[in-house]
Amino acid sequence: xxxxxxxxxxxxxxxxxxxxxxxxxxxxxxxxxxxxxxxxxxxxxxxxxxxxxxxxxxxxxxxxxxxxxxxxxxxxxxxxxxxxxxxxxxxxxxxxxxxxxxxxxxxxxxxxxxxxxxxxxxxxxxxxxxxxxxxxxxxxxxxxxxxxxxxxxxxxxxxxxxxxxxxxxxxxxxxxxxxxxxxxxxxxxxxxxxxxxxxxxxxxxxxxxxxxxxxxxxxxxxxxxxxxxxxxxxxxxxxxxxxxxxxxxxxxxxxxxxxxxxxxxxxxxxxxxxxxxxxxxxxxxxxxxxxx
Amino acid sequence: xxxxxxxxxxxxxxxxxxxxxxxxxxxxxxxxxxxxxxxxxxxxxxxxxxxxxxxxxxxxxxxxxxxxxxxxxxxxxxxxxxxxxxxxxxxxxxxxxxxxxxxxxxxxxxxxxxxxxxxxxxxxxxxxxxxxxxxxxxxxxxxxxxxxxxxxxxxxxxxxxxxxxxxxxxxxxxxxxxxxxxxxxxxxxxxxxxxx
Numbered sequence: 125x126x127x128x129x130x131x132x133x134x135x136x137x138x139x140x141x142x143x144x145x146x147x148x149x150x151x152x153x154x155x156x157x158x159x160x161x162x163x164x165x166x167x168x169x170x171x172x173x174x175x176x177x178x179x180x181x182x183x184x185x186x187x188x189x190x191x192x193x194x195x196x197x198x199x200x201x202x203x204x205x206x207x208x209x210x211x212x213x214x215x216x217x218x219x220x221x222x223x224x225x226x227x228x229x230x231x232x233x234x235x236x237x238x239x240x241x242x243x244x245x246x247x248x249x250x251x252x253x254x255x256x257x258x259x260x261x262x263x264x265x266x267x268x269x270x271x272x273x274x275x276x277x278x279x280x281x282x283x284x285x286x287x288x289x290x291x292x293x294x295x296x297x298x299x300x301x302x303x304x305x306x307x308x309x310x311x312x313x314x315x316x317x318x319x320x321x322x323x324x325x326x327x328x329x330x331x332x333x334x335x336x337x338x339x340x341x342x343x344x345x346x347x348x349x350x351x352x353x354x355x356x357x358x359x360x361x362x363x364x365x366x367x368x369x370x371x372x373x374x375x376x377x378x379x380x381x382x383x384x385x386x387x388x389x390x391x392x393x394x395x396x397x398x399x400x401x402x403x404x405x406x407x408x409x410x411x412x413x414x415x416x
Numbered sequence: 417x418x419x420x421x422x423x424x425x426x427x428x429x430x431x432x433x434x435x436x437x438x439x440x441x442x443x444x445x446x447x448x449x450x451x452x453x454x455x456x457x458x459x460x461x462x463x464x465x466x467x468x469x470x471x472x473x474x475x476x477x478x479x480x481x482x483x484x485x486x487x488x489x490x491x492x493x494x495x496x497x498x499x500x501x502x503x504x505x506x507x508x509x510x511x512x513x514x515x516x517x518x519x520x521x522x523x524x525x526x527x528x529x530x531x532x533x534x535x536x537x538x539x540x541x542x543x544x545x546x547x548x549x550x551x552x553x554x555x556x557x558x559x560x561x562x563x564x565x566x567x568x569x570x571x572x573x574x575x576x577x578x579x580x581x582x583x584x585x586x587x588x589x590x591x592x593x594x595x596x597x598x599x600x601x602x603x604x605x606x607x608x609x610x611x612x
Contacts, residue, residue: 146479146481146486146487146488146524147488147490147522147524149479149488150477150478150479150488150490151490153477154477154490157475157492159494162506162509162510163506163509163510179502180501180502180503180505181502183501183502183503217502220502297510297514297516297517335510335511335514336511336587366511367587367589367590368507368589368590368593369501369503409501409503411500411501411502411503
């Protein structure tokens with residue numbers, strides 16, 4: 125009897141061992157694959173600025189953005205709620221990496237249209253790449269003041285262009301950071317205090333508190349403002365709330381514009397003095413045709 | 417001193433030599449006869465009141481050891497494709513299955529029935545083991561059909577996975593769009609590389 129015990133013991137250990145062994149054997153045989161990072165940010169906007177995200181193939185995103193007046197405008201103005209500026213935008217994914225968009229902002233009656241392309245995708249596994257890089261080229265048309273009131277302003281004068289290179293990294297499932305390089309060219313400016321060409325860098329971050337809620341922050345630093353510039357660097361904070369196909373972004377910012385040109389080059393609010401606009405971006409995604 | 421001698425003698429007793437040999441032989445036999453997945457797919461369906469969601473992965477790997485009836489299957493969760501939109505696929509990965517943290521889903525254990533893999537034919541079997549999804553392990557008995565055809569076998573199985581079993585919580589706002597029990601279909605062709 126005593127001699128049988130070690131045999132039984134060794135048989136049991138064999139059984140226990142080989143069950144773990146099979147899983148281990150599978151993981152040893154696994155061929156490394158490329159894992160692309162997804163959802164560096166919840167939407168195509170972080171606060172006011174663009175993110176590296178693109179829409180999926182055949183996805184149409186409707187973005188409805190709102191900025192109220194400033195919080196320091198007092199109770200007579202209901203702390204800014206009496207004034208409202210709106211941007212309506214549509215963005216469509218031609219492929220998972222290429223998107224086109226149009227929008228119209230009430231702030232200065234601007235039309236904007238841009239093309240967005242994701243050049244590199246952050247990945248791990250068989251192919252390691254540390255960041256996602258997206259480029260955006262925008263054309264804006266400012267329809268205010270109307271042509272019949274000011275016939276000297278030509279169509280060309282109303283145009284401005286923005287080129288952006290966005291570099292972002294999702295450091296963990298909760299923290300993402302983006303660095304943006306931005307160039308703005310406006311055909312017509314007030315030469316005494318504005319530049320035709322503006323350069324800026326942007327710093328944006330996101331921290332997820334729960335899987336549906338995230339905090340965001342964004343700052344654009346202008347590299348070449350004129351000494352007598354009346355404008356400020358844009359600063360914004362927000363809360364992202366995601367529910368199914370909607371993303372709600374509640375924001376507090378000193379910018380009233382909702383397109384990159386006005387945010388970077390024409391922010392006239394002083395955050396420190398309380399020129400803070402409450403606002404929101406609501407994004408709704410529609411899948412226009414089956415992906416596969 | 418005397419007791420030590422006795423212990424030593426016990427260790428090199430015929431019984432322990434025999435058991436060592438058994439372990440070694442057992443491993444050799446195991447190593448020669450395992451079936452491996454050559455082609456497999458896992459599909460799931462969420463049939464909720466307001467939305468039907470389907471997704472499939474063919475990144476299935478697996479081993480069955482016919483000598484012991486033990487098995488292990490693995491799927492990379494990020495490899496599921498389908499869904500009704502890209503956003504939905506991202507939510508599946510980011511919000512519900514958290515695939516950056518819980519990379520794989522696994523099922524490993526032992527087939528309850530004693531199956532003779534040298535006989536061709538179709539058998540209904542029960543597989544008992546640990547089903548790990550979203551990092552949460554559950555002991556499950558899953559029914560399946562094994563078809564043995566010489567050196568090739570094929571497996572088919574349908575089972576359900578309750579989301580609460582694996583700590584996958586669905587927000588109230590989408591509760592009518594995602595089913596609480598997910599139907600899973602599993603198919604695999606397996607071959608024994610060295611023959612039997």
